[in-house]
Amino acid sequence: MMSLFNILNLGAGSLDAETQATSVTGENLSNVNNPAYARQRVDFTASTPLNTPVGQEGTGVTVTAIQQIRDALLDTQIQSEAGVTGSLNAQQTALQNAEAALAEQITNTSTSGSNSSPNGLAADLSSLFNSLQSLSTSPQDISLRQGVIGAAQQVAAQFNQDASSLSSLTTTINSSIDSDVSGANQDLSQIAALNAQIVQAQAIGGTANDLIDQREQVMEDLASKVNFTTSNVGNGAVDVTIGGVQMVNNITQTDSLATGFEPTTGRYLVKAQNAGTFLSLAGGSIEGDITVRDGALAQLQTSLDSLASQVTGSFNSIYSAGFDLHGNTGQNFFNGVTAASISVNSSLVADPTTFHASGTAGATGGNSVVVALAQLANTPNANLGGLTISGNYAQTVANLGNALSSVNVQVANNGAMTQMLTNQRQSVSGVNIDEEMTNLMQFQKAYEASAELITTINEMLQTVVNMKTT
């Protein structure tokens, strides 16, 4: 049989347990707005009973564990989804920048009287062909020749500008990759540090709930940058592997990410710092940047270069066979075969009388070269997919639009998916104020009851003590 003092201990133990439970409730309430927090609850277990002749006698309650409510599968899904989100957002940003660089936007305030896109290469190409048509009616007119030269310079300038914008976009993307790699490395070192702390804390006993929450948050941040796989070591630490190379082994960081130019393709990619191998990634903003840079943006650059090359080539082959006002022939109209390098022949710019307008030597009033150049507007070009110069450019713009539009749809879908997973996680791990308040009332009542027990036992002890004095 338990003595009065033992019952006192039972009461004290109960007060302790309810106090701990209240403390955990307090912890939950404080962290209600912490998105990384998983709610905790105490596990009450009856203390080891005493064996007595009349049966087992309970000795009260103890708190055996402070558990966090977390679904590991949901965590993995959310990490994976974070990777998809990171990748799509990176692609969307880059493609939007490329779309802005091309500056093709329909307005209804243009001077032509109908809706059009007045600022990009499409309008510049139209102006060039129109200026050639004007020149064809009066081929010796110097100001009309200057009109053609000016329009051609505008075309070249727009090509140059487009190429320059895309080139600096590539530089920006590479900087973004660098900064994401740096962020990922910080995450990796944090994970290793948290692993060490968790192992140490769990060696003493129980689960290191708050440290696990923190580590989960860091892992989600890492997932948004680069995809990785994990495996539990068993002592509470988690191994992290990226692209087949182990980055965190138990409590140490064994490798980190670095960037560099891959030798065979010249692409700027991510590699393992120590192992030296270039990694192939499947998710995260780094992968998104690489995909869009080497995919849609590279395609856009190639299309513009090809178009510039064909403009130069087709113009020159007609133009160089013509004759200027002095009877000279053989000059180029455009120089340069890439979008970055295309320019109007500087000697033509300096002297419009050197414009090779006529198709016949000695016939200074001839315009056949001008007409042939103007007719390039409607000439399908086998090297441009059988399309005309303007048609090919319209196609290039549409291709970029398709790429971006497709990413937009994926971003929207991904947003809905992420929202759903977040809701599910909140449902499992989120703190509900009403629930915590109810628990608080419960623990308070139990505390009051135990306090009442102690008061009663105290009075009983007092009675016992007073039994001697008389």
Add this chain to the structure above:
Amino acid sequence: MRVSSSTFPDNFLYQDNLLQAEQNALQQQATTGLKFALPEDNPAGMSQVLNLQASSSANQQYRTNISDLQGQASSVSGLLTSLQAIVSQAGEIVTSADGTATPTEMTTYATQVGNLIQQALQLGNSKDSQGNYIFGGTATGSPPFTATTDSNGNVTGVTYNGNSTVNQVEISPGVTVSAQVPGANTSGTGPGGLFINSATGADLFNHLISLRQDIASDNTAAISTTDTQNISKDETNVLGQVSSNGVLLSQLQAAGNLASQQGNNMTTQISGKTDADLATTITHLQQTETAYEAALESSTRVMQISLVDFLT
């Protein structure tokens, strides 16, 4: 499903964002009057609009070309009328200078023919408003006609320094016309020469020179046969040019009308693809605004209450 305290705000923010984005898009449409503006909004539509705008711009240029050509053809028309007068006068002289004319009259006729030659020369060397020779074909560097004269100042020969090539101008895709007339064409094919045309036998200057010489030498036999036939060929040739010029002006007029109609069609097409239907847009906008207000109203009610408000 268990709901946590942050589920409400999270979901509300997500839906709020979607509604605001939709409102923004509709607002843009209503303000600009356009269904879409960027390639990402409608890639295929953007491509079509870019192609249509190129065609529409080219169409306006064709109308300008047609107008320029009409100007050129009208200038030529005026000059042709003058040339007709010259050749017609030559025709009268060749009829009058028969055996019945007096020596005084014959002398006068010879002088008149000499004047006609000068007038024809001047006309042949006409320049346009840019200062380029009109009747030299594409060889516009030097005067088309140069004359050699004898010691008395009479023209004994006229040389043509131009060519018989004329400049074509496009008036619609693939269709070109020329408003130019070469001064001479001795090849027998291509555009007919105005003064010298081997296809019709016209050779105005030489014929006039021969006529003057025949009048001066009182060779009435030659005048009534060879000269009469020659001048007649010249008259026919000029008449043919006048007729061609008229045909060209009609053709240009018709082409201009057609281009104008096509231009309107293209504007309508572009408009159809890009203009927003304002009535529909504003209706959608109002619906979205209503949904937005409802979401805001209901969410603020729900988010404000919890058990804490009821515990004393």
